[in-house]
Amino acid sequence: MKNISISTTTHLCNNPRLVKELSSLSVMPKYRVEVIYFLFDLEKTKFDEEIISRYPNIKFRPIYWYRNTPSRVLGSTMSKLFRIIHQYFKICIWPEQQIFPGYLKLLRQIKKSDAALYHGHNLGSLAAIVKVAKRKNKKVIFDAEDFHRGEASSLNLMHRLTLCVENKYISKLDTLISASPLITKEYQKLYQNINHVNINNVFDINTHKKTVKSKFELNCVWFSQVVGLDRGLQDIIKAINEVKIGSIKLDIIGSVDEHTKYTLLSLNKNPLHEINFILPLSPTALDSILVNYEIGIASETSPNYNREICLTNKIFQYITAGLAILASNTHAQANLMEETPGIGFVYPRNNHLAINKILCNWITNKELLRENQNNAKSISTVKYNWQVEQMKFLDTLENVI
Numbered sequence: 001m002k003n004i005s006i007s008t009t010t011h012l013c014n015n016p017r018l019v020k021e022l023s024s025l026s027v028m029p030k031y032r033v034e035v036i037y038f039l040f041d042l043e044k045t046k047f048d049e050e051i052i053s054r055y056p057n058i059k060f061r062p063i064y065w066y067r068n069t070p071s072r073v074l075g076s077t078m079s080k081l082f083r084i085i086h087q088y089f090k091i092c093i094w095p096e097q098q099i100f101p102g103y104l105k106l107l108r109q110i111k112k113s114d115a116a117l118y119h120g121h122n123l124g125s126l127a128a129i130v131k132v133a134k135r136k137n138k139k140v141i142f143d144a145e146d147f148h149r150g151e152a153s154s155l156n157l158m159h160r161l162t163l164c165v166e167n168k169y170i171s172k173l174d175t176l177i178s179a180s181p182l183i184t185k186e187y188q189k190l191y192q193n194i195n196h197v198n199i200n201n202v203f204d205i206n207t208h209k210k211t212v213k214s215k216f217e218l219n220c221v222w223f224s225q226v227v228g229l230d231r232g233l234q235d236i237i238k239a240i241n242e243v244k245i246g247s248i249k250l251d252i253i254g255s256v257d258e259h260t261k262y263t264l265l266s267l268n269k270n271p272l273h274e275i276n277f278i279l280p281l282s283p284t285a286l287d288s289i290l291v292n293y294e295i296g297i298a299s300e301t302s303p304n305y306n307r308e309i310c311l312t313n314k315i316f317q318y319i320t321a322g323l324a325i326l327a328s329n330t331h332a333q334a335n336l337m338e339e340t341p342g343i344g345f346v347y348p349r350n351n352h353l354a355i356n357k358i359l360c361n362w363i364t365n366k367e368l369l370r371e372n373q374n375n376a377k378s379i380s381t382v383k384y385n386w387q388v389e390q391m392k393f394l395d396t397l398e399n400v401i
Contacts, residue, residue: 013047075101100124150305182309217246223253232299239355290321322377
């Protein structure tokens with residue numbers, strides 16, 4: 001039996017890619033798995049507990065990182081101090097700590113692991129897993145859900161820190177897993193001496209049945225962990241507001257502040273339509289509720305290069321639920337929609353009139369809407385599901401260890 005240590009810098013429920021890996025590893029008797037994760041939001045601990053209850057044969061080691069805990073205060077203070085020195089004196093001290101205040105705490109916990117393979121999620125874990133693995137002469141892999149150096153402007157301090165950490169540690173990996181084909185291509189250009197694997201953000205085949213019949217002409221959904229004003233929702237609501245030929249409901253799922261909620265609600269003045277906000281749901285609850293919608297909205301903008309080439313969880317989760325897809329034309333989403341014709345439509349960003357035209361088309365042509373939904377469900381059962389994609393992950397482990 002081979003030991004695998006998996007580390008993340010956040011809650012389990014914030015990291016669906018890690019949870020999917022656990023679903024595969026939990027039924028593999030040749031692996032003994034432990035997970036090191038952080039706890040800092042009391043509201044999310046109930047979602048973590050639900051995940052933990054599913055995998056009694058996996059060891060979970062939480063790092064308590066609640067506000068005002070001594071280790072968090074110390075870690076955050078050090079990170080802020082080193083960033084100030086970096087910004088004003090151009091001296092880069094301990095970039096690993098600057099990127100993630102919990103770095104030292106995580107490093108200490110990983111050192112306690114006796115594993116054949118160290119595996120990390122989220123950029124803050126990269127340095128820690130590589131350091132421990134190389135010190136113990138063990139194998140190490142990292143999951144890049146994003147193109148991290150593309151998440152901020154080249155003038156931004158975090159961009160410089162990310163470059164420093166990536167260049168120091170990625171070349172020492174045995175394998176780098178990326179979450180979209182375009183992210184994989186970018187990292188392959190930069191680090192040609194290591195193995196690269198693309199594993200999409202797909203989910204288990206959704207077997208839930210529709211339980212709610214909507215009174216609206218179109219029933220739409222958008223979700224994320226956090227609802228923001230940089231996610232393209234303004235254009236979606238402007239488009240809905242101008243639909244005169246039928247009623248539309250849009251449910252927005254995720255944490256939202258009052259300013260964002262007010263701003264978005266103020267964009268719809270048409271009494272035909274309804275905009276609702278729903279608090280974050282557990283992964284299981286989200287799966288069960290998505291099948292009740294007709295249209296999944298992936299309204300990604302591209303405030304940075306990473307957003308242009310990443311594929312988010314939501315677009316694949318919509319496909320798995322059998323929803324017609326309304327997607328903005330980021331490079332990655334446009335490619336995906338071109339590879340899977342007939343599951344929905346792509347619209348140009350910052351063009352609410354184009355969105356309006358698509359919505360009106362679906363209202364007047366329900367046969368097309370059903371065809372898009374059926375095509376999405378069909379492709380999810382043969383290609384875009386974790387039962388298929390997990391083989392890449394398991395093969396990677398087999399080849400590395």
